[in-house]
Amino acid sequence: MRADAQRLNRVYGAIADPTRRTMLGMLAGGEVTVGTLAERFPISFNGVSKHVKVLEQAGLVRRKVRGREHWLRLRPAPLREATRWLDHYREFWDTRLDALENFLVQQEERSTSKGRRPGRRSGR
Amino acid sequence: MRADAQRLNRVYGAIADPTRRTMLGMLAGGEVTVGTLAERFPISFNGVSKHVKVLEQAGLVRRKVRGREHWLRLRPAPLREATRWLDHYREFWDTRLDALENFLVQQEERSTSKGRRPGRRSGR
């Protein structure tokens, strides 16, 4: 599904920025306003506001307007999805590729440390 | 450490692109040349070459030049690191925030179902 991929794009894109990762960490304790968030970053309020919007569009943060303040809350669901994709491949690679790597490295060692033996198909 | 964050930026940035995610999937089976990879994408060879470079700089792919061909191999280690960051937060949020969300939603229901809206001044 395309929508699925789109969401992954947004989520990984969102957490690819260290400022936004830090923001997510700050939201772990509960709700926080945009202004409170902004206090802790060396960029302008507007810069922070933009980052928040990115997190929001990735579905990682939910905004609730109460009076003049915007309260932000973490939404873990998209992270779960993102983890699922990563885990699916990572596990497979961890088990399968480590073995493959060892195998290939050994093969390399064999062909470089000892001379090529006659009658052997040289793997190029 | 900053280097750590830098690596996470690169890895998440790399997998934020669906073309590159697909490439990683294709590399699961073992080594593949850039050209073989390129055959399966609707973009130019050069475009593919650029994507490969991004994956390489994120440490997700290792390149080995054999003759005129460049063979690519997956490197799972950075994925492991990326998963670790995600998992650390996700687990925490999963347990802690789901409870918080339920609590807050209930609170909301309680206050809205009784028609207790705060002074309403219509927009504009």
Place this chain on the structure above:
DNA sequence: ACGACATTCTACCATATGGTTGAATATTTG
């Protein structure tokens, strides 16, 4: 040596991103 092949490098383009400032909007407070 020569041409075909696999690939990168350089240059270019359009759009996205992260940042800024200033104006606008809505809300609380005096």
Place this chain on the structure above:
DNA sequence: CAAATATTCAACCATATGGTAGAATGTCGT
């Protein structure tokens, strides 16, 4: 009502990104 506050919107800038095309580099086959 007016001022202060919390925030977004709009415009702008510099740089990054994803894409293209063409030239350059290195290797293979004859």
